[in-house]
Amino acid sequence: MEKRVVFRSAWLPYALLAPQIAVTLVFFFWPAVQAIWYSFQLQDAFGERTQFVGLANFAALFRDANYLHSFGITALFSALVAGCGIGIALLLATMANRVIRGALGYRTLLIWPYAVAPAVAGVLWAFLFAPSVGIITYALRRAGYNWDWVLQADQAMALVVIASVWKQISYNFLFFLAGLQSIPRSLIEAAAIDGAGPMRRFWTIVFPLLSPTTFFLLVVNIVYAFFDTFGVIDATTQGGPAGATQILIYKVYYDGVKAADLGGSSAQSVVLMAIVIALTAIQFRFVERKVQY
Amino acid sequence: MVENRRWLDILCHAVLIAGILVIAFPLYVTFVASTLTQDEILRVPMPLVPGEHFWANYSQVLAAGSHTGAAAPVGRMMLNSLVMALAIAVGKIAISIIASFAIVYFRFPLRNFFFWMIFVTLMLPVEVRIIPTFKVVADLGMLNSYVGLTLPLIASATATFLFRQFFLTVPEELAEAARIDGAGPLRFFLDVLLPLSKTSIAALFVIQFIYGWNQYLWPLLITTEESMYTTVIGIKRMITGGDALTEWNLVMATAILALLPPALVVVLMQRWFVKGLVETEK
Numbered sequence: 236m237e238k239r240v241v242f243r244s245a246w247l248p249y250a251l252l253a254p255q256i257a258v259t260l261v262f263f264f265w266p267a268v269q270a271i272w273y274s275f276q277l278q279d280a281f282g283e284r285t286q287f288v289g290l291a292n293f294a295a296l297f298r299d300a301n302y303l304h305s306f307g308i309t310a311l312f313s314a315l316v317a318g319c320g321i322g323i324a325l326l327l328a329t330m331a332n333r334v335i336r337g338a339l340g341y342r343t344l345l346i347w348p349y350a351v352a353p354a355v356a357g358v359l360w361a362f363l364f365a366p367s368v369g370i371i372t373y374a375l376r377r378a379g380y381n382w383d384w385v386l387q388a389d390q391a392m393a394l395v396v397i398a399s400v401w402k403q404i405s406y407n408f409l410f411f412l413a414g415l416q417s418i419p420r421s422l423i424e425a426a427a428i429d430g431a432g433p434m435r436r437f438w439t440i441v442f443p444l445l446s447p448t449t450f451f452l453l454v455v456n457i458v459y460a461f462f463d464t465f466g467v468i469d470a471t472t473q474g475g476p477a478g479a480t481q482i483l484i485y486k487v488y489y490d491g492v493k494a495a496d497l498g499g500s501s502a503q504s505v506v507l508m509a510i511v512i513a514l515t516a517i518q519f520r521f522v523e524r525k526v527q528y
Numbered sequence: 529m530v531e532n533r534r535w536l537d538i539l540c541h542a543v544l545i546a547g548i549l550v551i552a553f554p555l556y557v558t559f560v561a562s563t564l565t566q567d568e569i570l571r572v573p574m575p576l577v578p579g580e581h582f583w584a585n586y587s588q589v590l591a592a593g594s595h596t597g598a599a600a601p602v603g604r605m606m607l608n609s610l611v612m613a614l615a616i617a618v619g620k621i622a623i624s625i626i627a628s629f630a631i632v633y634f635r636f637p638l639r640n641f642f643f644w645m646i647f648v649t650l651m652l653p654v655e656v657r658i659i660p661t662f663k664v665v666a667d668l669g670m671l672n673s674y675v676g677l678t679l680p681l682i683a684s685a686t687a688t689f690l691f692r693q694f695f696l697t698v699p700e701e702l703a704e705a706a707r708i709d710g711a712g713p714l715r716f717f718l719d720v721l722l723p724l725s726k727t728s729i730a731a732l733f734v735i736q737f738i739y740g741w742n743q744y745l746w747p748l749l750i751t752t753e754e755s756m757y758t759t760v761i762g763i764k765r766m767i768t769g770g771d772a773l774t775e776w777n778l779v780m781a782t783a784i785l786a787l788l789p790p791a792l793v794v795v796l797m798q799r800w801f802v803k804g805l806v807e808t809e810k
Contacts, residue, residue: 238632238633238696238700238703239700240700240703240704240707241633241634241635241703242633242634242703242707242712242713242716243634244634244713245636247630247634247713247714248630248631248634248636248639249630249636251626251627251629251630252626252627252630252631252642254622254623254626254627255623255624255626255627255646255683255688256627256642256645256646258623258679258680258682258683259645259646259649259683261664261680262661262664262665262679262680262683263649263652263657263683264645265660265664266657266660266661266663266664267652267657267660269660269663269664270656270657270659270660273659273660323547326543326547327543327544327547330539330540330541330543330544330547331540331544333536333537333540334537334540334541334544337541341544341548342798343795343798344548344551344552345544345547345548345551346794346795346798346801346802347791347794347795348551349738349794349805350738350742350787350790350791350793350794351742351787351790351791352741352742352743352744352760352786352787352790353742353744354744354760354763354764355742355760355763355783355786355787358763358764358767358779358783359554359555359557359558359783360554362554362557362558362561362776362779362780363553363554363557365776367572368569368570368572368574368776370557370573370574370576373572373573374573401551401554404551406805409802409805409806410805410806413802413806433533433536462653462655462656463655465655465744465745466742466744466745466760469744469745469748469764470763470764470767484655484656487655487656487658487659488655488658488745491658491659492658492659492749497659500659501659501660504656504657504658504659504660507655507656508651508652508656508657511651511652511653511656512651515650515651
């Protein structure tokens with residue numbers, strides 16, 4: 236779609252675009268190009284000399300057991316975050332869509348966690364589950380369950396998943412609620428007249444009609460789990476114990492900032508960029524066409 | 529309602545109330561912990577009713593920070609967070625709205641090229657290019673400054689898209705009438721387009737304010753001086769490791785202070801928030 240009526244000026248459009256383009260060039264393109272450039276370089280231990288090594292950093296990366304392990308962790312983590320987050324939000328949204336009385340109140344009380352920073356969400360849950368003072372830890376111990384996420388890998392994973400899902404539910408909830416409200420009433424009524432019960436109506440009509448929303452949320456949640464959860468992890472487990480919660484983005488940060496391995500970290504950045512580009516492309520391809528039934 | 533099933537209504541309310549309670553539980557415990565003394569928290573299990581040290585804890589963190597961890601006053605951090613959130617929200621809206629105005633209302637060479645250039649920044653989240661971006665900012669001498677905190681984050685493909693979509697729905701007749709009346713592009717932008725965009729601006733503002741306030745990785749990298757910490761970073765710096773050493777009462781008071789402003793924005797500006805969220809993602 237294009238405008239028929241336009242203004243004419245030789246310089247004004249460029250002047251209007253200049254700030255956005257300048258920021259984009261300096262802080263997006265230039266660093267991205269540098270990341271690609273560094274990823275082909277090897278730096279000596281003192282950071283004095285660099286050497287062009289071609290794809291050696293990438294080859295080293297994919298031979299590195301830690302990196303492959305981090306890939307697996309990230310896959311597990313994002314599957315859990317997306318799966319739990321979408322499932323719980325869908326349940327709550329379906330219920331909220333049915334109630335009439337107090338609908339706005341319920342919505343208000345469910346959406347505020349969106350405003351909580353991932354790092355703060357991590358701190359809140361880390362406190363509840365803290366090995367010695369945590370209130371949930373206390374309850375679990377009373378129930379005979381030994382909880383200590385500082386030492387146990389699967390418990391550390393559970394903690395970061397819970398904190399990440401908690402923060403993301405409100406986002407998923409709002410999108411599902413909007414999706415549910417746009418489903419024509421007549422379809423549901425027709426099915427009810429034909430004798431379909433609530434469960435059957437949900438699975439044969441509502442759920443398929445929600446598939447574009449579900450798919451969109453799936454991509455968004457995976458991107459969220461890949462990148463935005465950095466704060467959750469840094470504020471709680473810091474990738475531990477023994478790399479059990481070291482997702483890819485945390486490893487980029489750790490290797491680049493803490494371990495000062497510029498080449499290796501940049502190579503990881505480039506791999507991540509490729510993943511984001513793929514996810515964005517998938518999202519646009521399918522969301523544009525509104526995949527469904 | 530399609531049919532009247534009493535048990536189903538009760539079930540709905542029950543599930544929603546259970547959901548709300550589970551979601552609110554961490555917030556409640558956090559608030560309770562922020563009103564206790566450290567000793568009361570260490571006496572496991574901690575009480576689940578608010579204690580009497582609300583003022584003591586909050587005035588302590590606001591004015592002086594924690595004892596064992598970072599000792600920077602949280603009041604200053606909240607100011608930093610506020611500056612960062614406002615600068616990012618206003619900056620993003622300002623540069624995006626004029627960029628989309630240029631793209632929609634002008635025809636000029638390289639128009640599509642610029643549009644795609646803004647578009648692909650969607651694919652380069654700050655987390656992916658942290659280290660080189662950090663180097664650029666360090667080379668420009670912007671570490672530990674508000675400019676360094678905000679400028680690299682204000683380019684926005686989503687905001688540009690949103691305004692572009694909106695401008696495309698503005699009736700052609702308005703621009704036509706403005707031209708016939710002899711108004712130039714800037715006059716048209718200021719007197720016609722800007723007032724029409726109010727709703728979109730409000731919606732974007734809410735989303736971007738929260739985005740700015742909640743930034744973590746970026747301020748973590750570029751602020752090394754305590755006076756430049758944002759609130760979210762301050763919390764992290766107060767946790768010294770080890771349950772006994774961390775002053776959880778102060779950490780929790782800071783956590784409440786960190787989440788209150790954006791939560792209030794969401795709840796009080798709910799209408800704009802929902803609109804902004806749904807529209808920026810389309």
